[in-house]
Amino acid sequence: MSFVNHKTKGDKAVDAVLYTVLTLFGLATMFPIYYVFVMSVTPYSEVLKNGGFVLYPTQITLEAYKNIFSSPVIPQALKITVTVTLVGTLLNLLITTLLAYPLSKRFLPGRNFFLMAIVFTMLFSGGLIPLYLVVRATGLMDSIWALIIPGLVSTFNLLIMKTYFENLPAEVEEAAKVDGCGDIQTLFRIVLPLSVPILATLGLFYGVGHWNAYFSGIMYLNDKSLFPIQVVLRNMIQTPDISQELAISNPMLMQTLPPETIKMATVVVAILPVLLIYPFLQKYFIKGMLLGAIKG
Structure with a gap:
């Protein structure tokens, strides 16, 4: 005999909130690592052009x-x-x-x-x-x-x-x-x-x-x-x-x-x-x- 797990609308809403919170928490945790890596490969000219804050570098350098x-x-x-x-x-x-x-x-x-x-x-x-x-x-x-x-x-x-x-x-x-x-x-x-x-x-x-x-x-x-x-x-x-x-x-x-x-x-x-x-x-x-x- 198999049991099918039927979730109510309330359960689905709770799951959606939990997944959203966990996703935001994960992004907040990974953002500093991402930012450090981006800044390490961004040319100085682009850093100055964007005021010292770069999220999506248009150029990459490994200097x-x-x-x-x-x-x-x-x-x-x-x-x-x-x-x-x-x-x-x-x-x-x-x-x-x-x-x-x-x-x-x-x-x-x-x-x-x-x-x-x-x-x-x-x-x-x-x-x-x-x-x-x-x-x-x-x-x-x-x-x-x-x-x-x-x-x-x-x-x-x-x-x-x-x-x-x-x-x-x-x-x-x-x-x-x-x-x-x-x-x-x-x-x-x-x-x-x-x-x-x-x-x-x-x-x-x-x-x-x-x-x-x-x-x-x-x-x-x-x-x-x-x-x-x-x-x-x-x-x-x-x-x-x-x-x-x-x-x-x-x-x-x-x-x-x-x-x-x-x-x-x-x-x-x-x-x-x-x-x-x-x-x-x-x-x-x-x-x-x-x-x-x-x-x-």
């Missing part, structure tokens, strides 16, 4: 992108950011997994104490100055490890992964142990292949956090060659002379290529990798968040 990639600053910053994001995310997932898996076992001695100590860090912390002193005392200053190690484990992500492990069928691990697998083999050969959704979800969390991080770079780095892309972008916004910040060999280019256009192009370069990766991880993101939040 801003050629300019920022001809300078050594942006490619070096991207190299640092990609390295920190990849290495940092892998270490984040590894340490978070190695902590969450034993904490998901109720027979672990002292489990409640460790959980309370971990949750305590979500509510209280030593503060910014003690953190800086610890990083300096451990010799991490002016190294990319200062961008990775201080935030190696997120308590929130750790609890999500622990909950996910608790929801896995216990029979699977019991069967693995009957076949002679130890705890490490069970984790890496049985549990992790079943945990792709949560790994992708937390990997996205950690990866985006590393990619967008700039405050740690300002705090711990003095060497400009180690600055990630977000720190370079921040310095560009605060620096009046863009040619000096990017070490542009032809300052006369600023007459045909305004600083705002270079800033917009740098913003596009900074956000594009995340925009390209997210659609591929979206299905794992939604599934991982739902399964990781079944119970506390």
